[in-house]
Amino acid sequence: xxxxxxxxxxxxxxxxxxxxxxxxxxxxxxxxxxxxxxxxxxxxxxxxxxxxxxxxxxxxxxxxxxxxxxxxxxxxxxxxxxxxxxxxxxxxxxxxxxxxxxxxxxxxxxxxxxxxxxxxxxxxxxxxxxxxxxxxxxxxxxxxxxxxxxxxxxxxxxxxxxxxxxxxxxxxxxxxxxxxxxxxxxxxxxxxxxxxxxxxxxxxxxxxxxxxxxxxxxxxxxxxxxxxxxxxxxxxxxxxxxxxxxxxxxxxxxxxxxxxxxxxxxxxxxxxxxxxxxxxxxxxxxxxxxxxxxxxxxxxxxxx
Amino acid sequence: xxxxxxxxxxxxxxxxxxxxxxxxxxxxxxxxxxxxxxxxxxxxxxxxxxxxxxxxxxxxxxxxxxxxxxxxxxxxxxxxxxxxxxxxxxxxxxxxxxxxxxxxxxxxxxxxxxxxxxxxxxxxxxxxxxxxxxxxxxxxxxxxxxxxxxxxxxxxxxxxxxxxxxxxxxxxxxxxxxxxxxxxxxxxxxxxxxxxxxxxxxxxxxxxxxxxxxxxxxxxxxxxxxxxxxxxxxxxxxxxxxxxxxxxxxxxxxxxxxxxxxxxxxxxxxxxxxxxxxxxxxxxxxxxxxxxxxxxxxxxxxxx
Numbered sequence: 001x002x003x004x005x006x007x008x009x010x011x012x013x014x015x016x017x018x019x020x021x022x023x024x025x026x027x028x029x030x031x032x033x034x035x036x037x038x039x040x041x042x043x044x045x046x047x048x049x050x051x052x053x054x055x056x057x058x059x060x061x062x063x064x065x066x067x068x069x070x071x072x073x074x075x076x077x078x079x080x081x082x083x084x085x086x087x088x089x090x091x092x093x094x095x096x097x098x099x100x101x102x103x104x105x106x107x108x109x110x111x112x113x114x115x116x117x118x119x120x121x122x123x124x125x126x127x128x129x130x131x132x133x134x135x136x137x138x139x140x141x142x143x144x145x146x147x148x149x150x151x152x153x154x155x156x157x158x159x160x161x162x163x164x165x166x167x168x169x170x171x172x173x174x175x176x177x178x179x180x181x182x183x184x185x186x187x188x189x190x191x192x193x194x195x196x197x198x199x200x201x202x203x204x205x206x207x208x209x210x211x212x213x214x215x216x217x218x219x220x221x222x223x224x225x226x227x228x229x230x231x232x233x234x235x236x237x238x239x240x241x242x243x244x245x246x247x248x249x250x251x252x253x254x255x256x257x258x259x260x261x262x263x264x265x266x267x268x269x270x271x272x273x274x275x276x277x278x279x280x281x282x283x284x285x286x287x288x289x290x291x292x293x294x295x296x297x298x299x300x301x302x303x304x
Numbered sequence: 305x306x307x308x309x310x311x312x313x314x315x316x317x318x319x320x321x322x323x324x325x326x327x328x329x330x331x332x333x334x335x336x337x338x339x340x341x342x343x344x345x346x347x348x349x350x351x352x353x354x355x356x357x358x359x360x361x362x363x364x365x366x367x368x369x370x371x372x373x374x375x376x377x378x379x380x381x382x383x384x385x386x387x388x389x390x391x392x393x394x395x396x397x398x399x400x401x402x403x404x405x406x407x408x409x410x411x412x413x414x415x416x417x418x419x420x421x422x423x424x425x426x427x428x429x430x431x432x433x434x435x436x437x438x439x440x441x442x443x444x445x446x447x448x449x450x451x452x453x454x455x456x457x458x459x460x461x462x463x464x465x466x467x468x469x470x471x472x473x474x475x476x477x478x479x480x481x482x483x484x485x486x487x488x489x490x491x492x493x494x495x496x497x498x499x500x501x502x503x504x505x506x507x508x509x510x511x512x513x514x515x516x517x518x519x520x521x522x523x524x525x526x527x528x529x530x531x532x533x534x535x536x537x538x539x540x541x542x543x544x545x546x547x548x549x550x551x552x553x554x555x556x557x558x559x560x561x562x563x564x565x566x567x568x569x570x571x572x573x574x575x576x577x578x579x580x581x582x583x584x585x586x587x588x589x590x591x592x593x594x595x596x597x598x599x600x601x602x603x604x605x606x607x608x
Contacts, residue, residue, distance in 0.1 A: 015382045016348050022378075040378040041345045044320050064410045066381045070374070074326075074344040077370045078319045095410045102406055106368045106399045108449050145412050 002030045002133070004154060004206050004304040006229065008270070008296040009045040010037075013235050013249075014067045015274040021045055021298060022067035023212060023271060025231070026056075027152055028301075029134050035059045036150055036210050042071035043078050049299050054084050058129060060138075061092030061120075062212060063147035069096065073103050080111045087114040091128050091138070093146050094119040122146045125223055131155070139223035141214035143248045149214070151223060152304075154205040162198050169193060208304045209264075212271050215245055216254040221262050229304045230264035231296065233271035234282055252282040256289035270296035306334045306437070308458060308510050308608040310533065312574070312600040313349040314341075317517075317539050317553075318371045319578040325349055325602060326371035327516060327575060329535070330360075331456055332605075333438050339363045340454055340514050346375035347382050353603050358388050362433060364442070365396030365424075366516060367451035373400065377407050384415045391418045395432050395442065397450050398423040426450045429527055435459070443527035445518035447552045453518070455527060456608075458509040466502050473497060512608045513568075516575050519549055520558040525566050533608045534568035535600065537575035538586055556586040560593035574600035 005028050010021035022039025026046075033056045035042070046053050053075060061069045069092070079088070090096070097117045104111070118128065122140040129136040133155045138148040159180055166176055171193065175185045178195075185193045209224040212233040224230060234252035236244045244251050250258075252269055259267035267290050269282055276282060279295050286293040294302070309332050314325030326343025330350075337360045339346070350357050357379060365373045373396070383392070394400070401421045408415070422432065426444040433440040437459045442452040463484055470480055475497065479489045482499075489497040513528040516537040528534060538556035540548045548555050554562075556573055563571035571594050573586055580586060583599050590597040598606070 014385050017351060019352075021348070040375060041348060044325070044345060047321060048323075064407075066377050066407070066411055070378045071344060073370050074320075074374050081318050093410075095406075099406055099410065102399075102403055103368075103370070106397075106403065106449070107370055145410070 001203075002154070002157075004029050004152075004208070006208060006231070006268075006302045006304065007049065007051070008268075008298050008300055008302070009042055009049065010039050011270045011272055011296045011298055012039075012067070013233075013271045013273050014065070016040070016067075017274040018277055020272065022070070024071065025210070026051055027208065029152065029154075031055075032057060032134075034136070034152075037062055037068040037212070038070075038072040038075060039067045040070040040074075043075045045298070046075075053079060054082065054086065056088070057086070058089045058136075059091065060128070060136075060150050061090070061096060062141070062149065062210070063143060063145055064093050064095060064099075065143075065145065065213065068212075072096075073100060076100070076111065076115065077107070077109060079113065080109065084113045087116060089116045089118060089129075091118045091120055120148050122148060137223070139220055141211060141220055142217050143213045143215070147213060149209060149211040149220060149223065151210070151227065152208040154207065154304075157202040157205055159199040159202045162200060165198055169198075171198070206304045211258075213249060215248040216250050216258060218261075221258070224258075224264070225262050226264070227262070228265045229268060229302060230259050230262070230266070231268040231270060232258055234269040234286065235271050235273050237276070237281055237285055252286040253289060256286040256293060259290045259293070265292065266302075267293045268296050268302060269293060305507075306458070306461075308333050308456075308512070310512060310535070310572075310606045310608065311353060311355070312572075312602050312604055312606070313346055313353065314343045315574040315576060315600045315602055316343075316371070317537075317575045317577050318369070320344070320371075321578040322581055324576065326374070328375065329514070330355055331512065333456065333458075335359075336361060336438075338440070338456075341366055341372045341516070342375040342379060343371045344374040347379045349602070350379075357383060358386065358390065360392070361390070362393045362440075363395070364432070364440075364454050365394070365400060366445070366453065366514070367447060367449055368397050368399060368403075369449065369517065372516075376400075377404060380404070380415065380419065381411070381413060383417065384413065388417045391420055393420045393422060393433075395422045395424055424452050426452060441527070443524055445515060445524055446521050447517045447519070451517060453513060453515040453524060453527065455514070455531065456512040458511065458608075461506040461509055463503040463506045466504060469502055473502075475502070510608045515562075517553060519552040520554050520562060522565075525562070528562075528568070529566050530568070531566070532569045533572060533606060534563050534566070534570070535572040535574060536562055538573040538590065539575050539577050541580070541585055541589055556590040557593060560590040560597060563594045563597070569596065570606075571597045572600050572606060573597060
């Protein structure tokens with residue numbers, strides 16, 4: 001089965017504390033690495049968790065609050081110094097380009113690899129990346145400044161062969177691939193072996209959605225409908241819902257309500273406020289509404 | 305005795321590896337905190353080593369290579385979020401202001417404290433800060449882009465009282481302060497007790513100089529002459545002296561030659577290249593020329 005997992009590199013909101021780091025995640029899809037957000041210290045976190053930064057091909061920045069992008073110039077510069085040659089695609093709010101250019105100008109840096117910048121939009125869902133195996137889209141969130149979430153949708157998955165049955169009927173190897181493509185096999189005696197009888201149906205395609213930072217609003221529910229794994233920020237406990245709304249953030253109870261409403265299969269909390277040293281209450285609160293909730297923990301991989 | 309110490313927060317050159325962090329140091333002078341350079345992750349390092357960031361009153365940035373300043377926006381933003389009200393003085397190359405302003409603009413941040421920017425100069429020694437107790441100057445280094453070092457000079461130190469002798473002669477408390485100011489004491493019998501006989505001379509004033517990043521050249525030797533503690537970058541071992549010159553850096557052997565030439569009392573190496581996992585060879589090489597060499601280690605305080 002194609003690998004499809006998320007590694008948490010940072011789970012802290014604005015002010016990093018208690019050894020927690022600002023937001024960053026790696027999505028590994030079939031050994032292709034995608035970086036979502038890049039808070040300060042991301043390059044050190046990648047090193048700590050054994051991720052080879054030069055294998056990252058695409059970077060997605062949700063918005064221009066420092067805790068979501070301040071590690072980017074350092075990461076890009078280190079890639080340059082370490083001899084990267086492969087293209088790097090960067091998706092983020094339009095002013096990000098200006099911010100990078102200004103810093104590279106004053107550090108007199110000419111990157112030795114191609115950095116291809118794709119500005120994100122906040123006027124609707126936008127497909128950023130698409131192959132038969134994977135589609136990545138952005139969608140608007142509602143935060144104090146322009147912000148998007150990202151959704152990863154696996155393409156149509158392959159049917160699998162009923163190997164035991166193929167073996168029993170002594171179907172030649174070269175025909176087994178054809179069976180998986182739906183082509184029936186006719187043996188030397190003229191007997192037809194139907195592809196549908198010799199294969200298992202394709203398992204459903206998997207999907208991951210990333211929502212940080214945002215106040216809870218049904219405007220983005222459509223874009224994250226039915227995902228297998230939903231990462232949703234949960235900066236506060238619900239006793240601080242007023243503060244959450246005021247700062248355009250979400251409570252852990254609200255994150256659970258979102259997960260239930262959009263019929264996500266699993267919910268991952270994160271972007272914890274520095275006021276919570278102990279995160280268990282955030283998890284407990286969310287589980288009162290949505291039992292399949294988990295805390296994002298730095299260094300931990302989550303299956304989509 | 306007035307506290308005068310340097311805490312190493314980061315000792316790595318451009319690419320942070322092996323748990324080492326990019327350059328940042330705290331100078332504690334009499335419980336006033338000065339930050340020199342602010343590489344990515346500095347705010348987390350401050351937290352790790354128990355330094356209260358809101359006690360930092362002045363920040364000095366040597367130059368605009370990312371490994372010396374990319375932690376600044378994060379630190380300034382966190383100070384803002386944590387309710388800082390005290391002024392913060394920032395010294396650095398002129399374009400630093402533009403870089404900060406652009407990022408604060410796009411994150412829609414209006415700092416709640418006063419950030420007072422002082423552009424540094426590279427045309428000579430410049431006094432940045434001066435009180436009777438402490439003077440801080442910048443001086444030009446020679447790097448690929450505009451870069452300055454910083455020198456901290458303690459003011460004239462106080463003479464100390466010979467307490468035992470004062471006690472023996474039963475000199476009243478209120479006169480002891482006067483003795484330290486050089487005023488003789490005349491007792492009830494008219495006998496003169498000379499201040500000079502009842503005090504120890506003031507110990508020599510201490511000084512610290514910070515040199516990173518630079519190629520070795522005698523142009524800055526005058527500015528760091530006779531310091532008690534010299535921090536000098538030593539990116540490479542001397543077998544890479546050509547590479548050092550090409551990249552405007554220094555070898556550990558050269559750092560030792562500088563220390564010996566300017567008659568520094570102690571030398572602190574740092575800004576180690578990512579190619580050296582083991583730092584002992586850098587120390588050994590330097591000590592062949594200058595025995596009072598030490599490795600800067602993260603989390604370690606060095607007395608000036």
